[in-house]
Amino acid sequence: xxxxxxxxxxxxxxxxxxxxxxxxxxxxxxxxxxxxxxxxxxxxxxxxxxxxxxxxxxxxxxxxxxxxxxxxxxxxxxxxxxxxxxxxxxxxxxxxxxxxxxxxxxxxxxxxxxxxxxxxxxxxxxxxxxxxxxxxxxxxxxxxxxxxxxxxxxxxxxxxxxxxxxxxxxxxxxxxxxxxxxxxxxxxxxxxxxxxxxxxxxxxxxxxxxxxxxxxxxxxxxxxxxxxxxxxxxxxxxxxxxxxxxxxxxxxxxxxxxxxxxxxxxxxxxxxxxxxxxxxxxx
Amino acid sequence: xxxxxxxxxxxxxxxxxxxxxxxxxxxxxxxxxxxxxxxxxxxxxxxxxxxxxxxxxxxxxxxxxxxxxxxxxxxxxxxxxxxxxxxxxxxxxxxxxxxxxxxxxxxxxxxxxxxxxxxxxxxxxxxxxxxxxxxxxxxxxxxxxxxxxxxxxxxxxxxxxxxxxxxxxxxxxxxxxxxxxxxxxxxxxxxxxxxxxxxxxxxxxxxxxxxxxxxxxxxxxxxxxxxxxxxxxxxxxxxxxxxxxxxxxxxxxxxxxxxxxxxxxxxxxxxxxxxxxxxxxxxxxxxxxxxxxxxxxxxxxxxxxxxxxxxxxxxxxxxxxxxx
Amino acid sequence: xxxxxxxxxxxxxxxxxxxxxxxxxxxxxxxxxxxxxxxxxxxxxxxxxxxxxxxxxxxxxxxxxxxxxxxxxxxxxxxxxxxxxxxxxxxxxxxxxxxxxxxxxxxxxxxxxxxxxxxxxxxxxxxxxxxxxxxxxxxxxxxxxxxxxxxxxxxxxxxxxxxxxxxxxxxxxxxxxxxxxxxxxxxxxxxxxxxxxxxxxxxxxxxxxxxxxxxxxxxxxxxxxxxxxxxxxxxxxxxxxxxxxxxxxxxxxxxxxxxxxxxxxxxxxxxxxxxxxxxxxxxxxxxxxxxxxxxxxxxxxxxxxxxxxxxxxxxxxxxxxxxxxxxxxxxxxxxxxx
Numbered sequence: 001x002x003x004x005x006x007x008x009x010x011x012x013x014x015x016x017x018x019x020x021x022x023x024x025x026x027x028x029x030x031x032x033x034x035x036x037x038x039x040x041x042x043x044x045x046x047x048x049x050x051x052x053x054x055x056x057x058x059x060x061x062x063x064x065x066x067x068x069x070x071x072x073x074x075x076x077x078x079x080x081x082x083x084x085x086x087x088x089x090x091x092x093x094x095x096x097x098x099x100x101x102x103x104x105x106x107x108x109x110x111x112x113x114x115x116x117x118x119x120x121x122x123x124x125x126x127x128x129x130x131x132x133x134x135x136x137x138x139x140x141x142x143x144x145x146x147x148x149x150x151x152x153x154x155x156x157x158x159x160x161x162x163x164x165x166x167x168x169x170x171x172x173x174x175x176x177x178x179x180x181x182x183x184x185x186x187x188x189x190x191x192x193x194x195x196x197x198x199x200x201x202x203x204x205x206x207x208x209x210x211x212x213x214x215x216x217x218x219x220x221x222x223x224x225x226x227x228x229x230x231x232x233x234x235x236x237x238x239x240x241x242x243x244x245x246x247x248x249x250x251x252x253x254x255x256x257x258x259x260x261x262x263x264x265x266x267x268x269x270x271x272x273x274x275x276x277x278x279x280x281x282x283x
Numbered sequence: 284x285x286x287x288x289x290x291x292x293x294x295x296x297x298x299x300x301x302x303x304x305x306x307x308x309x310x311x312x313x314x315x316x317x318x319x320x321x322x323x324x325x326x327x328x329x330x331x332x333x334x335x336x337x338x339x340x341x342x343x344x345x346x347x348x349x350x351x352x353x354x355x356x357x358x359x360x361x362x363x364x365x366x367x368x369x370x371x372x373x374x375x376x377x378x379x380x381x382x383x384x385x386x387x388x389x390x391x392x393x394x395x396x397x398x399x400x401x402x403x404x405x406x407x408x409x410x411x412x413x414x415x416x417x418x419x420x421x422x423x424x425x426x427x428x429x430x431x432x433x434x435x436x437x438x439x440x441x442x443x444x445x446x447x448x449x450x451x452x453x454x455x456x457x458x459x460x461x462x463x464x465x466x467x468x469x470x471x472x473x474x475x476x477x478x479x480x481x482x483x484x485x486x487x488x489x490x491x492x493x494x495x496x497x498x499x500x501x502x503x504x505x506x507x508x509x510x511x512x513x514x515x516x517x518x519x520x521x522x523x524x525x526x527x528x529x530x531x532x533x534x535x536x537x538x539x540x541x542x543x544x545x546x547x548x549x550x551x552x553x554x555x556x557x558x559x560x561x562x563x564x565x566x567x568x569x570x571x572x573x574x575x576x577x578x579x580x581x582x583x584x585x586x587x588x589x590x591x592x593x594x595x596x597x598x599x600x601x602x603x604x605x606x607x
Numbered sequence: 608x609x610x611x612x613x614x615x616x617x618x619x620x621x622x623x624x625x626x627x628x629x630x631x632x633x634x635x636x637x638x639x640x641x642x643x644x645x646x647x648x649x650x651x652x653x654x655x656x657x658x659x660x661x662x663x664x665x666x667x668x669x670x671x672x673x674x675x676x677x678x679x680x681x682x683x684x685x686x687x688x689x690x691x692x693x694x695x696x697x698x699x700x701x702x703x704x705x706x707x708x709x710x711x712x713x714x715x716x717x718x719x720x721x722x723x724x725x726x727x728x729x730x731x732x733x734x735x736x737x738x739x740x741x742x743x744x745x746x747x748x749x750x751x752x753x754x755x756x757x758x759x760x761x762x763x764x765x766x767x768x769x770x771x772x773x774x775x776x777x778x779x780x781x782x783x784x785x786x787x788x789x790x791x792x793x794x795x796x797x798x799x800x801x802x803x804x805x806x807x808x809x810x811x812x813x814x815x816x817x818x819x820x821x822x823x824x825x826x827x828x829x830x831x832x833x834x835x836x837x838x839x840x841x842x843x844x845x846x847x848x849x850x851x852x853x854x855x856x857x858x859x860x861x862x863x864x865x866x867x868x869x870x871x872x873x874x875x876x877x878x879x880x881x882x883x884x885x886x887x888x889x890x891x892x893x894x895x896x897x898x899x900x901x902x903x904x905x906x907x908x909x910x911x912x913x914x915x916x917x918x919x920x921x922x923x924x925x926x927x928x929x930x931x932x933x934x935x936x937x938x939x940x941x942x943x944x945x
Binding site for chain 1: 673674676678681682683684685687713714717718719720721722723828854855856857858859860861862867869871874876881882883884885886888890891896900903904907908909911912
């Protein structure tokens with residue numbers, strides 16, 4: 001079955017590899033390949049877009065695609081154990097089959113940022129959607145100005161994508177990575193900053209001139225990051241973030257993820273702060 | 284002489300003035316001519332639109348859970364009190380909540396009113412053959428006037444279904460009684476409908492209920508309107524593990540309605556609200572009536588469903604003749 | 608113009624059943640439901656104002672299988688459902704037919720279309736019967752419709768003495784009549800019957816026509832009125848399930864060993880778990896937000912998106928609400944207040 005155009009029927013895919021991101025094991029990255037090459041070819045994802053991942057018999061969950069289309073295969077999904085579906089997925093082993101449909105939603109407007117400085121601000125698993133666009137921009141680095149990545153988590157072991165944040169990204173010219181953790185336990189090794197992401201952002205104080213700030217993380221972090229960015233004189237349209245609400249169809253019918261007349265699944269998940277301010281504050 | 288509405292308003296004013304209550308729950312006119320809907324007043328001015336008459340009303344007791352917070356949930360022990368307009372059926376429902384330790388009696392000010400059964404305007408319209416523009420009630424005779432016709436109807440004929448099965452027409456322990464019952468409504472036990480179903484064979488009975496339940500759209504109105512359904516977290520709202528599949532299949536319909544019937548067995552006050560709110564007219568009263576009838580027979584009680592400290596299915600005996 | 612004798616309706620339904628599933632209003636334990644006829648083509652009734660369930664059931668059923676899967680030995684096979692049969696809905700009311708056009712907006716417009724709904728719609732025909740006697744809950748005229756409106760129908764039947772005047776609205780309707788020409792007769796008499804139905808007023812009338820209310824509601828997100836009506840709401844899903852335009856659903860997996868199916872089932876914004884996310888965040892935690900969501904969706908969000916109000920004035924929700932939460936009341940209140 002390689003040809004269904006039915007939006008609600010997922011395509012079969014195989015988990016090629018599973019990597020633990022955090023030492024507590026609550027975040028894993030799944031490397032996934034479609035079983036049918038034609039279906040892969042039709043899956044034209046852009047950075048920031050999501051896909052519905054099916055654990056057959058359990059359900060579906062909307063997950064952001066963390067790999068960049070500039071590095072197409074395998075598709076990567078970094079998933080935190082939260083609800084029914086993600087918990088079931090965490091019990092999966094390499095080689096097992098899942099269902100995928102998508103890609104859904106809008107994407108980060110990276111092509112509108114050409115020539116600008118980019119400031120990425122992430123917290124915890126919130127780096128997963130940012131990672132796709134960070135790698136996208138790094139792969140097209142000549143089109144962009146400086147790239148600043150500010151990333152924090154609760155503790156050093158909760159930082160995701162360690163190879164990239166410690167090694168790959170800092171080694172690219174014009175890319176700066178600033179890391180912070182909320183606190184460290186006794187005996188933990190940590191030579192970077194300690195503190196919360198919003199304060200750390202103010203400390204680093206990136207310039208708003210010809211810049212775009214993109215943030216993603218826990219809702220409470222986003223709230224304070226937005227305040228900090230305002231303090232740093234970023235304008236609303238210079239700030240980009242993502243929203244997340246409960247979704248079951250992903251294509252704008254099931255009626256769960258609306259904020260006003262916008263549906264997060266098709267009109268989002270990427271919104272500018274300007275757009276968010278114009279919405280009813282109900283998310 | 285003051286009418287009942289005026290008497291009520293006077294009492295409400297008094298209660299608010301003396302700061303005896305923070306909220307009064309009663310009825311006001313709804314959008315349609317004869318619809319009476321729940322109304323909430325936080326001061327006397329808001330209560331002025333409230334009304335007492337003889338048209339169909341919903342039960343009010345269930346709102347007390349939300350307005351007072353549950354005792355066990357730690358929200359209560361509030362000194363604030365809620366006033367509530369109460370007929371016999373509502374009174375039983377309130378007792379249900381008190382006996383179940385959901386709310387505290389001292390948080391309530393009960394304004395009791397007599398009741399000789401409420402009128403179902405839909406039935407009046409049907410008998411009249413058009414939409415009634417005016418309905419006047421004079422003891423047992425109702426005069427319904429439409430644009431073209433007018434007709435005298437026996438009140439008995441257009442009584443609300445649930446009032447025909449009323450088991451409590453007065454409010455036994457009201458704080459304020461607006462009027463005594465003139466003559467108590469006749470409360471007679473009538474299990475004829477239940478007995479009709481009992482006569483059917485098992486297969487016929489199954490077929491009957493399957494047909495009824497297959498109509499169910501699982502809107503949960505029966506549960507949401509029921510005062511005996513007062514679990515803090517309803518088993519059907521628990522998503523993990525999912526006790527009831529959202530998928531509406533016959534097996535799931537039976538599961539839902541049977542579990543609910545078993546859960547309210549012996550606690551159902553026979554108010555008939557579940558049947559009344561059902562959008563697809565499932566005769567839930569039959570199901571609950573069967574339980575009520577059996578409990579009365581098996582446990583030798585007069586009237587199952589009258590909330591009491593000790594209830595047939597609410598206690599156990601060490602010398603129970605049947606093994607667990 | 609054609610006419611169809613009432614005594615010929617059963618014959619027509621039987622003939623149509625040769626190629627299609629037939630749905631018609633039937634009495635079931637005193638309740639009028641739009642149900643599938645199987646060999647009982649005489650069972651249709653005219654004794655209803657509105658059927659308990661709406662025509663939505665036939666094109667977007669409460670439950671449907673999205674797909675089946677088999678996952679034996681890690682060989683996952685996913686199969687969409689088999690093709691649907693042709694279907695004819697007979698005895699639909701004009702309000703319900705109009706509601707189908709709103710569902711078309713949701714399921715057929717935009718980047719994605721819904722395969723299940725689309726197939727059923729393409730294989731479906733609506734034969735509407737104009738309303739002889741709207742009741743006190745009817746307010747289709749508030750939404751630019753009428754007891755004799757044709758929007759959304761393929762054929763409209765206008766009741767006269769012992770026959771219906773037949774108006775074919777769409778090509779599909781015309782073909783249906785042509786293919787069954789022997790059952791229809793020529794209507795020679797000239798009369799204003801159709802016009803009478805079209806100009807008929809519903810009891811609630813058009814005073815609760817929302818007009819430009821959507822514009823005004825944009826700023827009324829925090830209006831205390833939402834709190835007032837939500838206080839009354841019991842939180843059941845009655846209003847949304849009987850509504851011919853509500854389309855929210857849940858997707859559920861049912862597993863039996865290695866096999867299983869995925870279904871979708873109507874769901875309601877009135878339920879407390881509807882918006883609940885993994886991690887227990889709920890953007891609409893109380894009945895206040897959920898009540899506002901329902902009315903804002905119908906009177907503002909939908910209008911912003913599709914330039915139509917998401918209500919056809921069929922009166923089901925207002926008839927069925929146990930505590931008198933009334934959309935016409937909301938409209939009139941808001942119009943007066945704003």
